[in-house]
Amino acid sequence: MIILHGFAYSNYYNIVKHVLLHKGVPFKEDLQWGGSDDYLQLSPAGKIPSMTLDGGEHLSESSVCCDYLEDAYPDPALYPADALARARVRQIMKIAELYLELSCRRLLPFAFTQSEVPAPIAGEVREVVSRGIAALNQLCEFSPFVTGSQQSMADIYLRYVMGVTDLGGTLLKWDIGNEIEGLRDWQAMMAELDISKKIDADRQANEKDFFAMVQQRIAAR
Numbered sequence: 298m299i300i301l302h303g304f305a306y307s308n309y310y311n312i313v314k315h316v317l318l319h320k321g322v323p324f325k326e327d328l329q330w331g332g333s334d335d336y337l338q339l340s341p342a343g344k345i346p347s348m349t350l351d352g353g354e355h356l357s358e359s360s361v362c363c364d365y366l367e368d369a370y371p372d373p374a375l376y377p378a379d380a381l382a383r384a385r386v387r388q389i390m391k392i393a394e395l396y397l398e399l400s401c402r403r404l405l406p407f408a409f410t411q412s413e414v415p416a417p418i419a420g421e422v423r424e425v426v427s428r429g430i431a432a433l434n435q436l437c438e439f440s441p442f443v444t445g446s447q448q449s450m451a452d453i454y455l456r457y458v459m460g461v462t463d464l465g466g467t468l469l470k471w472d473i474g475n476e477i478e479g480l481r482d483w484q485a486m487m488a489e490l491d492i493s494k495k496i497d498a499d500r501q502a503n504e505k506d507f508f509a510m511v512q513q514r515i516a517a518r
């Protein structure tokens with residue numbers, strides 16, 4: 298059985314977990330916080346999540362894990378059959394990750410230490426996120442799913458990208474999601490899926506331990 302390594306508070310972990318649950322692939326969860334030399338055997342860059350496959354091979358990087366799951370378990374499909382339509386799904390995933398997620402991730406240390414975001418960093422993040430907002434407004438349909446009537450990998454990616462993005466927006470006093478037309482209604486619809494409810498409940502249950510781990514690491518610096 299596939300083993301998913303990581304922790305339920307992680308949005309990247311939840312992307313892969315959502316795909317596993319959507320496809321009905323049996324898997325076990327293995328709590329890992331990362332940061333140890335041993336973990337590098339599972340994930341060479343030390344990033345959460347990683348997966349151990351049935352044959353004992355390890356895979357890391359969420360998008361790689363998701364693409365592996367799509368190839369190995371094609372039904373139900375999370376990409377359209379047409380090559381261009383597939384590329385359009387990936388384009389949205391890439392833009393959401395590069396310009397929303399990774400920009401807002403720069404703000405997490407300030408959230409963890411409850412400190413003010415320095416103005417130059419806030420300015421840089423705002424500039425990049427603004428590009429992401431403009432791009433997603435151009436590309437997302439939300440009718441009702443991100444690229445149309447079928448749920449795709451882009452729905453799963455964007456849902457969890459918005460976790461970090463909304464947190465970043467709070468620190469910047471900026472309602473980022475509200476600037477993407479249709480996103481808030483789509484988020485509410487996605488939150489009603491049974492899989493989303495399970496993932497959100499697991500995330501909530503992991504919250505206290507996650508912040509205790511973060512505080513311990515900050516104190517040990």
Ligand SMILES: N[C@@H](CCC(=O)N[C@@H](CS)C(=O)NCC(=O)O)C(=O)O
Nearest residue numbers: 307308309343344345346358359360
């Ligand atoms: N590119 C990676 C990013 C994963 C990532 O940043 N995970 C976070 C947890 S949400 C992590 O491992 N943070 C610890 C670290 O960067 O050392 C992926 O797509 O899986």
